[in-house]
Amino acid sequence: MTNMSANPETVTENTSALKNKLQALHSWAAVDDSTLNDGQKLAVKYFMGAVILFIFQILFGLLAAAQFIAPNFLYEILDFSVNRMVHINAMILWMLYGFIGCTYWLLEDESGTEIAGLKFGVLGFWVLSAAITVVVLVYLLVQTGAGNDTTLWLINEGREYIEAPRWADIGIVIVMLIFFYNVVMTFSKGKWSGIAGVLTLDLVALAGLYLAGMFYMTNITHEQFWWWWVIHLWVEATWEVLVGVIMAWSLMTILGVSRKIVTTWLYIEVALMFGSGILGLGHHYFWIGTPEYWLTIGGFFSALEPIPLVAMVVHAVYDSGERGFKNMNHPAMAWLIAHAFGNFFGAGVWGFMHTLPQINLYTHGTQWSASHGHLAFFGAYATINIAFFYIAIQHWRGNVWMGADSPNSWRWKWALALLNIGVLGMTIALLIAGYEQSFIERAIGGSTWGGYFAAQTHPSFMTAMHWRMLFGWVTATGLGLLVWDLLTIGKGETRKAEVITHSE
Amino acid sequence: MPINDQLLIKIMIEPVAMKDFFITFFSSALIIMAGASYALLFAWSKVKPKLSIKLSAYLSYLILLAAVYQLTLAANLDGSWRIISYLMVIGYFFAPIAIWHLCKQTHDEPDLTTTLEKNNE
Numbered sequence: 001m002t003n004m005s006a007n008p009e010t011v012t013e014n015t016s017a018l019k020n021k022l023q024a025l026h027s028w029a030a031v032d033d034s035t036l037n038d039g040q041k042l043a044v045k046y047f048m049g050a051v052i053l054f055i056f057q058i059l060f061g062l063l064a065a066a067q068f069i070a071p072n073f074l075y076e077i078l079d080f081s082v083n084r085m086v087h088i089n090a091m092i093l094w095m096l097y098g099f100i101g102c103t104y105w106l107l108e109d110e111s112g113t114e115i116a117g118l119k120f121g122v123l124g125f126w127v128l129s130a131a132i133t134v135v136v137l138v139y140l141l142v143q144t145g146a147g148n149d150t151t152l153w154l155i156n157e158g159r160e161y162i163e164a165p166r167w168a169d170i171g172i173v174i175v176m177l178i179f180f181y182n183v184v185m186t187f188s189k190g191k192w193s194g195i196a197g198v199l200t201l202d203l204v205a206l207a208g209l210y211l212a213g214m215f216y217m218t219n220i221t222h223e224q225f226w227w228w229w230v231i232h233l234w235v236e237a238t239w240e241v242l243v244g245v246i247m248a249w250s251l252m253t254i255l256g257v258s259r260k261i262v263t264t265w266l267y268i269e270v271a272l273m274f275g276s277g278i279l280g281l282g283h284h285y286f287w288i289g290t291p292e293y294w295l296t297i298g299g300f301f302s303a304l305e306p307i308p309l310v311a312m313v314v315h316a317v318y319d320s321g322e323r324g325f326k327n328m329n330h331p332a333m334a335w336l337i338a339h340a341f342g343n344f345f346g347a348g349v350w351g352f353m354h355t356l357p358q359i360n361l362y363t364h365g366t367q368w369s370a371s372h373g374h375l376a377f378f379g380a381y382a383t384i385n386i387a388f389f390y391i392a393i394q395h396w397r398g399n400v401w402m403g404a405d406s407p408n409s410w411r412w413k414w415a416l417a418l419l420n421i422g423v424l425g426m427t428i429a430l431l432i433a434g435y436e437q438s439f440i441e442r443a444i445g446g447s448t449w450g451g452y453f454a455a456q457t458h459p460s461f462m463t464a465m466h467w468r469m470l471f472g473w474v475t476a477t478g479l480g481l482l483v484w485d486l487l488t489i490g491k492g493e494t495r496k497a498e499v500i501t502h503s504e
Numbered sequence: 505m506p507i508n509d510q511l512l513i514k515i516m517i518e519p520v521a522m523k524d525f526f527i528t529f530f531s532s533a534l535i536i537m538a539g540a541s542y543a544l545l546f547a548w549s550k551v552k553p554k555l556s557i558k559l560s561a562y563l564s565y566l567i568l569l570a571a572v573y574q575l576t577l578a579a580n581l582d583g584s585w586r587i588i589s590y591l592m593v594i595g596y597f598f599a600p601i602a603i604w605h606l607c608k609q610t611h612d613e614p615d616l617t618t619t620l621e622k623n624n625e
Contacts (some may be wrong), residue, residue: 264610295517303592306536311603349536358520358579359528435529443522 030491031396039107039115039186044072044396046101047389051483053094054382056136058476060087065472068465082139085163091377092161093132098180098385100240102246103199105392107183110249113190117182124178131171135164152216159227162213169214175371175445176207194263198270199245206238221289228284236347237277238307243384244269244341250336253391254329265311271306280305286357287364295357302355306348328497329394331405331412335387338420342379343485348428350375362442367464368434378419386419386482393486394497401495411485415478422475426468433464518580531575538568543600550604569593 026033035040064083067073071080096291108115115121137154144149147158153166180203187196212229248262282298327333350372354363363369392411394402403409437455445451455461520528545561572593577588 031593042568176532261610262608268606292517300588306539307599344536344540347545348540352536353529353532356528356579358518359525361519375586439522439525443525 003207028486030397031393032398033396035395035398036117037103037108037114040375040392040395041070042118042121042125043101043103043105043392045122045178046097046104047392049125049129050094050097050101050385051306051389053090053097053132053487054479055483056093057087057090058472058479060084060090062469062472062476063087065465065469066460069462069469077367077452078140082143086139088161089163090136095377095381096384098381098388099242099246101392102249102385102388103179103183103242105388106246106249107186109400110193110196111190112185114308115182116189117178120178121182122173125169128175131168135168138165139163157216159213162227162229168367169210173207173210173214176203176210179203180207195245195248198266200365202238202245203242206234206242209233209238224288225285225290228281231425232281232284236280237274239381239471240273241278243343246271246384246388247336247339250332250387250391253334254327254332267402269308272311276301276304276307283357286360293501302352322504329390330406330409331352331402331416331477331485332387332390332394334412334416335383335390338416339379339383342375342383343421345381346372346375346377346379346427350431362438362474363434366434366437366441367430367461368438371427371430371434374430378423389485390489391484395488397490397493399497400493401497402490402493406490406493408485411481412489415482415485418474418478418481422471422473422476422478425471425474429464429467429471433461435469436460436464457500508514520579524578527574531571534571535568537574538564538571539596542568542596543603546600547604551558553611565597568596605606 035296036044060083063074063078064080064087067080067083074083094353104115104121143155147156151165152158154164155165157165157169162169183203187200209230212226213231215226217223218225223373244266248266251257251262252259277299279297282294282296283302285294354360354372390402394400404413432493436458440458441447441451441455445454524531541564542561545557545564547559549557573588575581580587
């Protein structure tokens with residue numbers, strides 16, 4: 001109780017010491033808070049949280065990958081199940097932090113007014129961050145033994161990819177509602193736009209769909225039915241639309257594309273995305289005990305899902321022809337291009353390769369899924385968040401020139417190359433492992449335990465896992481370089497970036 | 505209503521044969537690759553009007569047709585499913601053309617339009 005009764009002078013001294021340290025950090029990083037509006041200051045917090053979670057994702061991914069090669073590594077200290085869970089959940093959360101940050105970043109510019117309910121937004125950030133810290137510590141230190149009603153509320157709900165305990169689930173929804181409130185009230189106070197409308201409707205779906213993963217059903221088919229509502233509809237509907245909004249705003253900001261053009265395409269892409277993505281959900285229902293018509297629905301609508309990606313390709317070619325890739329932020333532009341390719345290959349090519357039920361029967365839940373997941377999440381979501389980090393850091397450093405000829409530009413170029421090569425290498429390695437697993441475990445072994453172990457110990461599977469580990473290290477090196485670059489890019493640069501004026 | 509053979513669309517339940525594993529993965533991937541190449545080259549041929557680019561776009565579409573045909577065989581898409589697959593791939597021929605027209609309509613500000621096609625008009 002001594003600390004609780006610390007005298008006010010000590011508290012004031014500690015507070016000012018912390019402020020001085022923060023100021024020193026700001027000076028070292030050459031960032032200027034006065035260039036940011038309140039929404040952007042809040043966005044920066046989310047971006048920092050995203051980068052920290054990105055680092056956690058890679059670290060725990062490396063641990064999990066190592067345990068494929070050496071199963072006894074850290075056994076009963078930090079088990080594979082926990083490492084994999086932290087790896088995946090950190091990924092989901094850093095994407096969300098990035099998306100929320102991007103939204104807060106563009107909020108005041110897009111609405112033309114100050115952010116509404118800022119204090120709730122800041123509170124939401126700290127509550128979410130504190131909750132995540134507690135949940136991860138519980139995963140790492142406490143999670144043992146069988147599950148029951150108590151563990152469901154306090155430790156783990158047992159739902160893959162959304163393992164947060166019930167108390168944290170409720171917290172996440174509250175934070176999402178605060179976020180929704182900030183967005184809607186700010187646009188209501190300022191001005192609405194096409195982008196604002198799409199964003200608002202998408203956030204309703206984003207918060208609402210999460211509720212589908214919060215109730216418990218004893219029938220495994222029912223349980224899986226609703227669980228996919230969160231997993232599939234978040235990723236292949238609401239996140240894709242959110243990315244469309246972020247992409248639209250980014251194109252206006254760094255390429256100067258007309259608002260009318262991006263808004264028109266946003267509407268078309270949203271229509272195509274929801275038109276194909278919602279019933280494309282059926283491809284997850286093939287093998288969970290749902291009625292057979294899901295084979296038809298899932299197969300047909302999954303075949304339509306790549307069409308929005310084609311629309312983006314044609315649009316990108318037209319815009320590049322119009323603008324000749326003239327832009328004011330080369331690293332951000334490079335990552336946006338990586339996004340276009342990554343989304344197409346990861347979601348489109350790798351997705352359709354094993355979507356139809358005739359082949360999905362053999363590939364479902366094998367390393368094939370992991371291969372698709374790695375490239376799709378990186379290509380569709382990580383890349384656009386990283387592009388936005390560069391947009392933010394440029395502005396935070398006083399809108400300095402960030403071009404291919406800038407000093408130390410090798411850092412962002414190598415970070416871009418290593419991250420993309422690393423993820424692509426892991427994807428190919430997992431594809432080989434998945435192919436072998438589909439063949440030996442599923443087709444020959446008939447999905448038996450014998451088939452499972454024969455596949456897991458096969459030399460081609462093990463070789464693929466070694467390659468995955470190697471490319472995991474390449475990815476980690478790229479991430480290290482990316483963080484270094486974000487901390488330093490544009491420092492000491494005196495040239496100002498060209499100001500892009502928006503066409504209406 | 506019971507699902508039976510009388511229905512127009514039969515349920516996809518015939519798994520691929522083991523000998524067709526690779527061709528199924530490969531033809532599925534090729535559908536997306538060839539489809540995107542067709543769209544990309546078509547758009548490029550409009551930005552930079554050259555016969556070789558236009559012919560490459562149509563070559564991509566032919567590859568797409570071949571890939572769809574191969575997938576229907578390997579994935580046992582028989583009867584009405586084969587008809588639907590062919591209708592989809594024929595419809596896809598027109599998709600980039602329609603998207604292109606939408607692009608032109610949305611880029612109607614004269615000062616923004618600098619494509620060679622526009623300059624050549």
